[in-house]
Amino acid sequence: MIDQLRQTCRKLLEEGAVKVVIGYGQDKPSMMPHPVFITKPEECDRLVWNDLCFANLAAYITRKEIKALGKPAVIVKGCDERALVVLEQESQFTRDGIYVIGVACTSLPASGVGNPRAAKCASCAVRTPRYADVTIGEAAVGSSAVGSSSCSTADAEFAQLDEFMKKTPAERFAYWKAELSRCVKCYACREVCPMCYCNRCIVDKNRPTAIDTSATIKGNLAWHIARAFHQAGRCVGCDECTRACPAGINLRLLNQSLAKSVERAFAYKAGMDKETPPVIGSYSLEDKENFIQ
Amino acid sequence: MSDVIAKDDLLRLVDQWLAEGKRVLGPVKAGDGVILYAPLAASSQLVLEGFVHAANSIKEAVFPRSETIYTYKFNGHEIELSDVDPDSTQCIVIGARPCDAASLPVLDHLFNWDYKDKFYNARRAATTVVTVACSEYDDNCFCTSVGLGPAAEQGSDAMLLKAPDGWYEVRAVTDKGTALFNGKTTPAPEIKVPISDGPAKKFDTVDIETFLKNNYESDAWRDITMRCLGCGACAYNCPTCHCFDIVDEGDAAGGRRVKNWDSCQFGQFTVHASGHNPRAVQAQRQRQRIQHKFRIYPEKFGAILCTGCGTCTRNCPVSLGVLNTLEAIAAVARGSIEVK
Numbered sequence: 216m217i218d219q220l221r222q223t224c225r226k227l228l229e230e231g232a233v234k235v236v237i238g239y240g241q242d243k244p245s246m247m248p249h250p251v252f253i254t255k256p257e258e259c260d261r262l263v264w265n266d267l268c269f270a271n272l273a274a275y276i277t278r279k280e281i282k283a284l285g286k287p288a289v290i291v292k293g294c295d296e297r298a299l300v301v302l303e304q305e306s307q308f309t310r311d312g313i314y315v316i317g318v319a320c321t322s323l324p325a326s327g328v329g330n331p332r333a334a335k336c337a338s339c340a341v342r343t344p345r346y347a348d349v350t351i352g353e354a355a356v357g358s359s360a361v362g363s364s365s366c367s368t369a370d371a372e373f374a375q376l377d378e379f380m381k382k383t384p385a386e387r388f389a390y391w392k393a394e395l396s397r398c399v400k401c402y403a404c405r406e407v408c409p410m411c412y413c414n415r416c417i418v419d420k421n422r423p424t425a426i427d428t429s430a431t432i433k434g435n436l437a438w439h440i441a442r443a444f445h446q447a448g449r450c451v452g453c454d455e456c457t458r459a460c461p462a463g464i465n466l467r468l469l470n471q472s473l474a475k476s477v478e479r480a481f482a483y484k485a486g487m488d489k490e491t492p493p494v495i496g497s498y499s500l501e502d503k504e505n506f507i508q
Numbered sequence: 509m510s511d512v513i514a515k516d517d518l519l520r521l522v523d524q525w526l527a528e529g530k531r532v533l534g535p536v537k538a539g540d541g542v543i544l545y546a547p548l549a550a551s552s553q554l555v556l557e558g559f560v561h562a563a564n565s566i567k568e569a570v571f572p573r574s575e576t577i578y579t580y581k582f583n584g585h586e587i588e589l590s591d592v593d594p595d596s597t598q599c600i601v602i603g604a605r606p607c608d609a610a611s612l613p614v615l616d617h618l619f620n621w622d623y624k625d626k627f628y629n630a631r632r633a634a635t636t637v638v639t640v641a642c643s644e645y646d647d648n649c650f651c652t653s654v655g656l657g658p659a660a661e662q663g664s665d666a667m668l669l670k671a672p673d674g675w676y677e678v679r680a681v682t683d684k685g686t687a688l689f690n691g692k693t694t695p696a697p698e699i700k701v702p703i704s705d706g707p708a709k710k711f712d713t714v715d716i717e718t719f720l721k722n723n724y725e726s727d728a729w730r731d732i733t734m735r736c737l738g739c740g741a742c743a744y745n746c747p748t749c750h751c752f753d754i755v756d757e758g759d760a761a762g763g764r765r766v767k768n769w770d771s772c773q774f775g776q777f778t779v780h781a782s783g784h785n786p787r788a789v790q791a792q793r794q795r796q797r798i799q800h801k802f803r804i805y806p807e808k809f810g811a812i813l814c815t816g817c818g819t820c821t822r823n824c825p826v827s828l829g830v831l832n833t834l835e836a837i838a839a840v841a842r843g844s845i846e847v848k
Contacts, residue, residue: 242832245647249827250735270826274737280789281734397538397546399564399573399769401740407825419776427757429574429768434757459825461563461741463542 216321216352217264220290223316223349225259227288233314234285237275239268250275252284262290266322270407271453273298277307277412288314293341297451297486298409300346304493305449307412317344319352334467335454338372346489372452376471391469395435397462400428404456404466405442410449417441439469447473448494451486510700511693515556515674521692522551522602531599533569535562545604556603557670560646561817565747566601566608570615570631573744573769577627577754581762588762594630600688601637607651607817609637609663611747617809618750627767636684639664640676641703648818649707650831656815658706669701677701710831711838713802713812719841720803724795732836733794735826740771742820742829743797748813751777772796798833 224236240251240261248268251261273295275281291299296317303310320342342354379387402418405411418426418438426441427434450470457467477483483494492499513521525532526548536553538544543562548554581588601609612632619628642649642658651657661667666685668676677700678693680686743749753770757763770777773794778787787793805813814830821829 242836243647246827246832252734280730280791394539397544399740399744401744401771402774403737403739403741403823403825406737406739419774421755424755424757428753428755429757429766431574434574455825459739459741461542461745461823462544463539463563465539 216318217262220264220316220318220351221259221262223351224253224262224288225256227314228253228256228259232286233288235281236262236288236290236316237272237281238262238290238316239264239270239272241265252281254284264290264318266320268292268318269455269458271295271298271409271455273302273409274407274455276313277302277409286312286314288316290316290318291344291347292318292320293344294335294339294451294453295409296344296346297341298453300486300489301449301451301493302409302412303489305496315344315347315349317347317350319343319350319354321352321354334375334457335452338374340372341487373471373475376468376475379468380472391436391439392432394464395439396432398430398435398439398464399462400430400435400438401461403459403461404464407455407459408446409453409455410446410451411442417445439466443469443473446470448477448481448483449485450474510696510698511678511680511689512671512675512696512699513668513678513689513693515676517692518668518676519551519554522548522554525600526550529598531597533566533599533601534603535559545601545608548602554603556640556668557643560642560644560649561605561607561819561822563819563823564745565611565817565819566604566637567611567615567747567750569599569601569635570612570628571619571750571752571769572631575627575767576764577767579762579764580756580758582760592764594627596630596634599631599635601635604637604639604664605642605817606639606658606660606662606664606667607649607656607815608747609639610656610660610815612637612663614748614805614809614811614813614815615750617805617811621809636665636688637663638666638668638685638688641667641669641701642706643670643704645704645707646818646822648821648829648831649816650710650818651816652706652708653710654713654812654814654816657703659703669703671699671701675699711834715841716802716834716837717806719837720799724799726840728837728840729795730789730791732833732840733791733828736773736790736794736828737826738773738775738790738793739825740769740773741823741825743771743773744769745819745823747815747817747819748801749797772800794828794833798830798837801830802834 227233236253238251238253239248241248241263248263250270250272253259272289273291276287276289302308344350405416426437452474454467460466477494481494522532532548533545534548534554535543536546537555543555543559544564545562545566576592578592579590619625661681665682666689667679667681671677678689680689751770751772752767754767756765779785801813818831821831
């Protein structure tokens with residue numbers, strides 16, 4: 216599979232179809248696989264693929280330093296590709312401006328020691344990318360090769376959330392206060408997120424300040440609520456924010472709460488289907504609410 | 509001549525400090541199992557072993573992420589300012605790693621340079637640091653490359669060394685450390701805990717400094733740091749990163765002026781009032797972080813602004829951090845990696 220991946224990338228660079236391949240490398244075995252930017256065909260041997268390739272490389276295609284390199288080929292897993300679908304719907308790139316190399320998740324990352332943050336993989340419905348220009352590998356037997364865009368809120372995906380929602384509002388608030396008290400506002404959650412592509416984040420607005428910059432309970436709640444609201448109907452559940460958080464804050468739970476609300480109210484799952492108009496960012500004259508007409 | 513304390517007695521001592529109203533900071537298990545230095549409510553929370561390094565640092569003890577420096581009130585057209593006294597609550601940091609403690613003498617230079625920061629100094633004077641010498645390390649540790657080691661004493665007031673059978677050897681380093689354990693230890697002439705060699709040296713800081721002096725405009729910065737996403741997971745958890753921003757937070761009645769952590773990795777860090785940003789791209793921000801740690805700070809204060817704890821590399825969502833950046837720089841300097 217890795218040979219096929221490297222060969223595909225080498226060919227794209229040799230033929231000049233793309234200027235850069237955004238993929239995974241691993242400079243030494245002790246490292247987690249990390250993003251690499253390959254611009255020369257002979258460097259394609261640096262590319263790796265294994266079940267620790269968590270980083271969602273879709274986050275790079277909206278960044279100016281990467282755009283400056285020219286047309287990219289981006290390697291995506293099924294979950295990452297959902298981010299591309301949303302980004303395209305939000306006009307952040309044109310489909311012919313990038314080449315999408317899908318990789319099927321042939322095995323699941325081992326859970327437990329050293330890898331505690333792969334919860335998303337257990338309930339994944341998109342182990343094979345669906346809109347890629349080329350897809351490498353086949354998803355493991357028994358897994359759903361093609362994601363379903365149907366919405367089932369009884370999904371195993373939401374098991375942790377459903378359990379959490381059995382708590383009283385006071386208990387839930389106490390939980391979030393404790394979780395968010397650890398936030399130091401390093402904004403790793405924002406920076407790894409493909410959906411956080413604003414040139415200027417609301418939390419960085421300081422003339423005047425919209426959200427307290429202090430990492431106090433008030434400032435932290437304000438930041439995480441603002442972040443979550445901006446993700447409603449957009450977050451594709453890639454879980455990169457949760458993986459990136461140095462304080463181990465369970466942002467997945469917050470994201471899922473919004474995702475489930477959107478599914479329930481609009482029968483919509485972000486990034487699952489290119490043809491379904493996005494909940495945020497589409498408009499209909501038939502809308503049942505008068506205020507929008 | 510060694511002095512020892514049983515682990516149970518040590519934990520009882522921690523509870524005694526808490527009962528005396530002291531703030532006690534130590535490694536605890538938080539959230540999904542991440543180990544963080546945090547204030548303890550009881551000694552039972554303390555995790556002394558079984559991990560290499562916490563995901564954050566002990567700097568919160570002396571340089572909190574948010575600290576009020578004064579408050580203000582509006583009285584009609586008048587503004588009333590009120591000083592805030594520095595926090596002098598006695599604080600004991602227990603279970604710090606030597607690479608955490610070693611950051612404190614390094615930070616002292618900055619906070620006592622042209623301006624003496626009374627908030628930092630009050631907390632520093634009220635803080636006693638008890639380290640645990642490292643008996644294990646991982647691939648991201650590089651204390652030995654920056655002149656430290658598994659039992660380096662810089663910044664420690666006392667050091668614990670894990671001895672067999674639930675005992676710790678206690679080595680007092682300063683008067684503060686001696687006072688803290690006075691009468692609490694037992695002499696044990698036969699116990700002398702050997703010190704591990706620590707991780708192999710991974711780069712030479714002189715080579716690095718030479719490269720930094722001569723290659724400010726090198727394309728290596730762009731090539732090595734291309735994947736940096738510009739978050740503050742490295743700086744905010746770093747024991748030596750100390751940049752801060754000063755902001756006002758309040759409402760129509762008044763508010764407070766507060767000193768908050770800031771990071772050179774944020775695009776907004778250097779934006780001028782005109783809108784111009786002298787560090788327009790991420791590679792320049794990464795270059796700044798490395799230059800500051802391994803050339804600028806040593807030139808100014810004679811100390812490297814890095815203790816080799818590896819926390820930045822462990823936390824980096826894209827596996828960069830100081831270690832991986834410096835290893836790549838060392839490879840470029842050796843000529844074994846070609847700059848594009």
